[in-house]
Amino acid sequence: MIIGVPKEIKSSEYRVALTPAGAGMLKAAGHEVVVEPGAGEGSSFPDEAYQAEGASIASGTKDVWERAEMIMKVKEPLPEEFRYFREGLLLFTYLHLAAAQELTLALMDKGVSGVAYETIQLPNGSLPLLTPMSEVAGRMSVQVGSQFLEAFYGGRGILLGGVPGVPPAEVIILGGGVVGTNAAKIALGMGANVVILERSADRMRYIDDVFNGRIRTLMSNPYNIANAVRKADLLIGAVLIPGARAPHLVTEEMVKSMKKGAVIVDVAVDQGGTIATIDRVTTHKDPVYEKHGVLHYAVANMPGAVPRTSTFALTNVTMPYALELANKGLKTAVNQNESLRKGVNTYKGHITHPQVAAAADLPY
Ligand code: NAD
Structure with a gap:
């Protein structure tokens, strides 16, 4: 799978969704990693650190989004990123859709599969990515x-x-x-x-x-x-x-x-x-x-x-799920992992999470 890592554009957001070590792990599992120039800068990871782990540096934002089959982000996409949405794209990030109807509708409209960090839930009810x-x-x-x-x-x-x-x-x-x-x-x-x-x-x-x-x-x-x-x-x-x-x-x-x-x-x-x-x-x-x-x-x-500490802390817990999604593809991964299945908020134009549907007043 080709995994894309865009630079975060939300104001005062300096975290990045993947560390160079994470890029190395995906690479070792046979995947391709494409990183936007400067994506890791806010967390003190230069582009060269990703390249050293086998990732390639894209020519810009558009290039990352267009080449990637799975986009890994930290914050929910902002309206200027909606233009990159397309049928079949897998988005793995914090989404907080219950409070973002415009984003929910854009994901549904373009058929993007959105897996939200914050709704992945372990059998004991805890939320490991929060x-x-x-x-x-x-x-x-x-x-x-x-x-x-x-x-x-x-x-x-x-x-x-x-x-x-x-x-x-x-x-x-x-x-x-x-x-x-x-x-x-x-x-x-x-x-x-x-x-x-x-x-x-x-x-x-x-x-x-x-x-x-x-x-x-x-x-x-x-x-x-x-x-x-x-x-x-x-x-x-x-x-x-x-x-x-x-x-x-x-x-x-x-x-x-x-x-x-x-x-x-x-x-x-x-x-x-x-x-x-x-x-x-x-x-x-x-x-x-x-x-x-x-x-x-x-x-x-x-x-x-403290973006560097936070990036390490976040990616420590997102990596196993990212690897599972990349190795098996969304459908098999969620069929085999109930916790990950709870993270799926949108799929093929439908809302697949009850609270998100209730908040958006849309069918589930
Ligand atoms: P948690 O569920 O682990 O802990 C909450 C605790 O509050 C529980 O132990 C619960 O029993 C207790 N509680 C509930 N009602 C109470 C009451 N009336 N009196 C005393 N205790 C009560 O949650 P958490 O992960 O520790 O998160 C706490 C808060 O911090 C949440 O609102 C979370 O969103 C927020 N948070 C904010 C930031 C930030 O940057 N500001 C970052 C992370 C988390």
Whole structure:
């Protein structure tokens, strides 16, 4: 199969769908890899690194899309890329079609088979191609939070780990899933006092077990949240209710009760946010705003700040599926792999995923 890797064109997107090592693996399996010039630049992979692994560098965007039988991308195609859609093309990328009707219709109209990273699902219900980005965002939330706690950035002027004779910072994390436990791990490593508020007792048992009691867990209820938030130097929002908007667990009154110069990092902002005073999404260029004396960080694409790490993390988990698709072709691959089958969102002009069909109000 010929696999094409275009350069991402979405604003502030520096990841790339394939590393040079991935190109080498596809090549070794007997496939051809065509990479757009500069596709890997944002993640510090020069064209020569792909060539060294046997990939060829295309003459431009059009050349990649026209030669490829399977296009591997990171973000959903934008309207200027729709012109390259054609019957039989296989597209393997994050698609988020439930929120993109124009793209859904373009894929259907041209008969493109769209396999979406975010709907590939393992038998235990987990979404393996979303997990690495939660790991990155969780770990990063403490890194950015500790930076904004510095006085120079408008924070309280606190060192997360304290020093002998001076207490460490209080890091309060709402939600102990992938983001929450990864945030906790870094905060603990930096010497902070860490508390996770969760609503799942089983999850708290797990956290207590793996961290050997060094992280305190508290049942997530308004009373405990209000008490914890008041003491927080760094508050991290990491709650997810699958398929629903994030609940506003922290009210404006609770934010008003926080210490001056404390920092909120609401990682769940992409699902609407867990903090009532997070009323807008911020960007890497202008990441924080101040409200009631508290710094609010609300960047929806946190992994974009560390594209090289994120590219490795993403491609580590996409590669086995990419190889399966390339080796067997879409039809055989999805017939043999139920998890991959759940990734198919469009096929031969039809929507093949129930939630996407419901969101677009189209037949499934
Ligand atoms: P997850 O499913 O692994 O964890 C969510 C946790 O929230 C679960 O343990 C669940 O029990 C808990 N929870 C649900 N309701 C709760 C409540 N009322 N109180 C306390 N805990 C509650 O999800 P995740 O992968 O950790 O993702 C968390 C959020 O981070 C999601 O909204 C995700 O989209 C977002 N995210 C954002 C970025 C970004 O760049 N901003 C990147 C990755 C993920």
